[in-house]
Amino acid sequence: MKKFAELYTAIDETTKTNAKVDALVHYFSEADEKDAIWCVALLIGKKPKRTIKTAELKSWCMELAGIEEWLFEESYHVVGDLAETITLALPPSKERKDFSLHGTMDKIMSLDKVSEEEKREYVQTTWNLLSTPERFVFNKLTTGSFRIGVSQQLVIKALAKQFHLDENIVSHRLTGKWDPVNVTLKGLLFSDNKNDDHSKPYPFYLAYQLEVPAEELGDLNEWQVERKYDGIRGQIIIRDKQLFVWSRGEELITEKFPEFNSLLNSLPDGTVIDGEILPMKDGKPLPFHVMQTRTSRKNLSKKILEDAPLMMMCYDLLELEYNDLRNESMNMRRTKLENLLSEAYAKMKDLPLVISPVLECKDWDEVKSERLKARECLCEGLMLKRKDSVYEVGRRKGNWWKWKVDALTVDGVLIYAQKGHGRRANLYTDYTFAIWDGEQLVPFTKAYSGLTDKELLQVDNWIKKNTIDKFGPVRSVKAELVFEIAFEGIQPSPRHKSGIALRFPRIARWRTDKSPNEANTKNDLLQLIQSLKV
Amino acid sequence: MLKFDRFGIFCEPAGVYIDPWKPVEKAIITHAHSDHARWGSKHYLAHHDSIPIIKLRLGADISVQGLDYYETIDMNGVKISLHPAGHITGSAQVKMEHKGKVWVASGDYKLQNDNVSVPFEPIKCDHFVTESTFGLPIYNFPDPQIVHHDINAWWKTNNEQGKNSIIIGYALGKAQRILKHLDPSIGNIYTHGAVANINLRMPEKLILPDTRPAVEFIKKENAGSIIVAPPSAIGTPWLKRFEPFSLGICSGWMQLRGARRRRGGDRGFVLSDHCDWQQLNTAIKATGAENIYVTHGYKSIYAKWLRDEYKLNAVEVDTLYEGENIEENKPEENEQAEEVQ
Ligand SMILES: [Zn+2]
Ligand SMILES: [Zn+2]
Numbered sequence: 001m002k003k004f005a006e007l008y009t010a011i012d013e014t015t016k017t018n019a020k021v022d023a024l025v026h027y028f029s030e031a032d033e034k035d036a037i038w039c040v041a042l043l044i045g046k047k048p049k050r051t052i053k054t055a056e057l058k059s060w061c062m063e064l065a066g067i068e069e070w071l072f073e074e075s076y077h078v079v080g081d082l083a084e085t086i087t088l089a090l091p092p093s094k095e096r097k098d099f100s101l102h103g104t105m106d107k108i109m110s111l112d113k114v115s116e117e118e119k120r121e122y123v124q125t126t127w128n129l130l131s132t133p134e135r136f137v138f139n140k141l142t143t144g145s146f147r148i149g150v151s152q153q154l155v156i157k158a159l160a161k162q163f164h165l166d167e168n169i170v171s172h173r174l175t176g177k178w179d180p181v182n183v184t185l186k187g188l189l190f191s192d193n194k195n196d197d198h199s200k201p202y203p204f205y206l207a208y209q210l211e212v213p214a215e216e217l218g219d220l221n222e223w224q225v226e227r228k229y230d231g232i233r234g235q236i237i238i239r240d241k242q243l244f245v246w247s248r249g250e251e252l253i254t255e256k257f258p259e260f261n262s263l264l265n266s267l268p269d270g271t272v273i274d275g276e277i278l279p280m281k282d283g284k285p286l287p288f289h290v291m292q293t294r295t296s297r298k299n300l301s302k303k304i305l306e307d308a309p310l311m312m313m314c315y316d317l318l319e320l321e322y323n324d325l326r327n328e329s330m331n332m333r334r335t336k337l338e339n340l341l342s343e344a345y346a347k348m349k350d351l352p353l354v355i356s357p358v359l360e361c362k363d364w365d366e367v368k369s370e371r372l373k374a375r376e377c378l379c380e381g382l383m384l385k386r387k388d389s390v391y392e393v394g395r396r397k398g399n400w401w402k403w404k405v406d407a408l409t410v411d412g413v414l415i416y417a418q419k420g421h422g423r424r425a426n427l428y429t430d431y432t433f434a435i436w437d438g439e440q441l442v443p444f445t446k447a448y449s450g451l452t453d454k455e456l457l458q459v460d461n462w463i464k465k466n467t468i469d470k471f472g473p474v475r476s477v478k479a480e481l482v483f484e485i486a487f488e489g490i491q492p493s494p495r496h497k498s499g500i501a502l503r504f505p506r507i508a509r510w511r512t513d514k515s516p517n518e519a520n521t522k523n524d525l526l527q528l529i530q531s532l533k534v
Numbered sequence: 535m536l537k538f539d540r541f542g543i544f545c546e547p548a549g550v551y552i553d554p555w556k557p558v559e560k561a562i563i564t565h566a567h568s569d570h571a572r573w574g575s576k577h578y579l580a581h582h583d584s585i586p587i588i589k590l591r592l593g594a595d596i597s598v599q600g601l602d603y604y605e606t607i608d609m610n611g612v613k614i615s616l617h618p619a620g621h622i623t624g625s626a627q628v629k630m631e632h633k634g635k636v637w638v639a640s641g642d643y644k645l646q647n648d649n650v651s652v653p654f655e656p657i658k659c660d661h662f663v664t665e666s667t668f669g670l671p672i673y674n675f676p677d678p679q680i681v682h683h684d685i686n687a688w689w690k691t692n693n694e695q696g697k698n699s700i701i702i703g704y705a706l707g708k709a710q711r712i713l714k715h716l717d718p719s720i721g722n723i724y725t726h727g728a729v730a731n732i733n734l735r736m737p738e739k740l741i742l743p744d745t746r747p748a749v750e751f752i753k754k755e756n757a758g759s760i761i762v763a764p765p766s767a768i769g770t771p772w773l774k775r776f777e778p779f780s781l782g783i784c785s786g787w788m789q790l791r792g793a794r795r796r797r798g799g800d801r802g803f804v805l806s807d808h809c810d811w812q813q814l815n816t817a818i819k820a821t822g823a824e825n826i827y828v829t830h831g832y833k834s835i836y837a838k839w840l841r842d843e844y845k846l847n848a849v850e851v852d853t854l855y856e857g858e859n860i861e862e863n864k865p866e867e868n869e870q871a872e873e874v875q
Contacts, residue, residue: 012791012795013794013795013800013801013802014800015798065671067671068842070838071670071671071835071839072671074670074832074835075670075671075672078672078790078832079672079792080792081791081792084790084791085672088672088673088674088789088790089671089672091674092674092676136791426831
């Protein structure tokens with residue numbers, strides 16, 4: 001655990017990619033084989049199932065720290081992270097022992113079979129033998145919330161460097177189903193057997209938001225323009241007469257989409273399609289929240305399947321007849337995709353696949369106006385792909401760009417404030433905003449980010465002077481300050497007082513020029529929802 | 535005997551304020567940090583070692599009387615004396631004795647020995663005014679010897695890689711504490727103007743390693759140096775001349791991962807001139823006081839803890855003191871201005 005915690009700290013405390021890769025290479029060069037494979041698994045987000053409840057961890061920590069729940073909660077509010085709160089609230093350990101990472105993982109996974117008393121015994125003893133950084137990592141692992149600031153791309157880079165392999169090969173071998181319990185790192189990286197795992201998806205090629213005026217991309221003829229749909233990016237794989245559906249987060253989600261089972265009869269073996277899984281009816285996408293209701297269900301009843309039928313909007317063809325097409329040009333892949341789909345239509349009329357239409361634009365001005373139509377089409381914006389581009393690995397700049405439309409905005413009045421976390425623990429930085437419903441202000445969203453440090457201090461100062469009431473950590477304040485809230489989507493929500501819910505709200509700016517009665521109304525937002533519907 | 539009003543902490547029978555934030559007739563200053571030593575009062579009283587800095591900040595012509603620790607003066611029948619607070623050079627707790635009752639206002643304090651200030655001494659009293667900057671159980675500061683060792687090891691590694699080390703801490707207090715423990719055999723030590731300004735006003739008995747002003751830094755010749763600078767230097771073009779460098783930040787807040795990451799330093803060192811959780815509890819128990827007034831920090835939480843756990847009569851008090859704030863740094867801002875003048 002010592003080396004793994006050191007790796008964690010090194011990665012956590014730098015923003016420089018090179019330093020991160022160096023730290024990884026260093027770790028792989030000296031880590032035990034069994035620890036290294038666990039490290040890779042954890043770094044790329046393979047989490048074992050949780051065997052300890054966070055409530056248990058919390059109470060064992062409070063016991064050792066000699067504090068009551070209210071004080072733990074206050075501390076948690078300041079720290080903002082449960083694993084870290086436990087780490088810091090525990091009395092500093094006096095003895096140390098270096099546990100192996102794989103031994104610790106084995107132990108944690110086996111805990112579901114033992115009594116609560118035994119669990120407590122194990123966790124508390126271990127806490128008392130770990131340094132602060134080790135404790136933090138241990139708590140992250142036991143709470144199942146382990147995350148670390150490296151992209152899969154960097155892990156691939158470091159492994160390629162350490163084991164003298166091509167990055168694309170490493171990348172492909174890391175994808176798909178494998179279990180750190182029964183493979184070794186070398187076994188995984190050097191397995192030459194192409195048939196070992198047919199379920200494996202290709203790493204997704206992801207685009208960055210366009211940062212320059214579109215004209216600067218040059219000749220429009222070299223670009224393919226498509227819409228950017230708002231669903232679940234995924235890969236459909238048909239190999240060995242089996243169907244696999246993967247999400248971009250590399251989760252195998254085949255079971256959630258029974259619609260695609262029919263593809264086994266209509267697509268040839270050895271096919272991989274990249275696209276967006278969307279709820280669609282009559283050839284048109286449905287709003288994103290339809291998808292949410294669908295994916296949140298465990299049991300897919302007939303009614304749900306009818307209300308939210310899913311299809312894949314196909315973007316790209318990555319494999320055909322077991323041939324990896326990623327190094328062919330976009331143009332070539334597109335032609336092959338079109339042919340494949342028309343053959344499939346011939347076999348099956350209600351094929352759950354649609355090809356993502358290419359928008360024919362004469363010039364960049366037309367592209368711009370297409371982009372502005374995004375919301376009517378329930379899209380996020382456009383995708384611009386170079387026609388001669390190969391299918392790359394991970395998030396890359398240059399050949400593919402996403403060009404999302406600007407966020408929607410609404411002006412809200414600040415009515416509640418709560419203290420922030422960490423270094424902002426003494427500042428009121430978490431705000432609740434309200435809109436007008438007749439004569440009344442109703443809260444409609446919370447937002448945390450978006451103000452500059454200077455503005456935060458000003459607002460904090462204002463809040464302290466204009467508090468009407470305190471309840472717990474929350475203060476209600478005079479309805480006076482107006483802020484512009486930006487967001488990505490809006491939907492009706494009977495659970496909220498305001499009747500609406502926003503997706504990804506954030507503070508766009510402080511409208512010092514506006515008085516509270518100039519803020520938006522509930523009606524404004526309901527109208528907005530209407531206008532966004534097709 | 536003490537009242538908390540809109541001017542500050544008022545000792546009514548003596549007619550004197552402690553660390554007032556608005557101009558008053560007579561003010562006792564616990565220490566020279568700018569949230570405690572404020573401008574505009576007619577007469578000041580402080581420990582001898584605080585006076586050069588108070589004058590630097592509030593003007594050379596102010597009326598200020600110096601006291602030694604334990605020296606007692608009488609103000610309208612109130613016996614007043616200053617006692618070591620261990621926070622920074624010249625920092626003092628104010629003891630007030632009147633009609634058989636003892637009150638102590640501690641200003642800022644810590645129990646760690648920093649080898650720069652005179653260590654904190656608990657005073658038996660009936661009423662104790664405490665800060666609570668780090669008054670939560672999550673703040674458990676490491677042994678400062680280990681932190682100083684880590685700072686030197688970090689400097690050494692950077693030095694070996696031909697990089698400079700910029701270490702950030704308050705110009706008054708933290709900077710001297712850092713300097714005091716640097717290992718000069720590793721390389722050259724430079725100070726930001728704000729730090730140099732304070733160093734000039736430290737008592738003679740404080741021996742610091744030799745330092746050079748940062749303006750004399752020459753890139754080609756001085757690779758691998760360490761530069762001690764105040765928080766206000768973070769993110770300014772002033773840092774450019776030291777490239778390539780690693781940035782280390784010394785603060786109690788560095789205990790929190792979020793603070794370490796948001797601050798944008800390469801390393802966070804947990805080094806504070808305030809009490810952590812254990813120190814606060816130890817100090818308060820040692821005073822034997824039944825009545826506790828909790829000021830700046832997590833005051834309502836900490837006061838509740840004292841009531842629940844130790845059955846003390848503890849209340850929170852609103853003040854305008856700022857605690858350890860790595861974000862908005864008035865003292866350093868003032869000093870920067872001074873540097874420009
Ligand atoms: Zn202070
Ligand atoms: Zn203070």
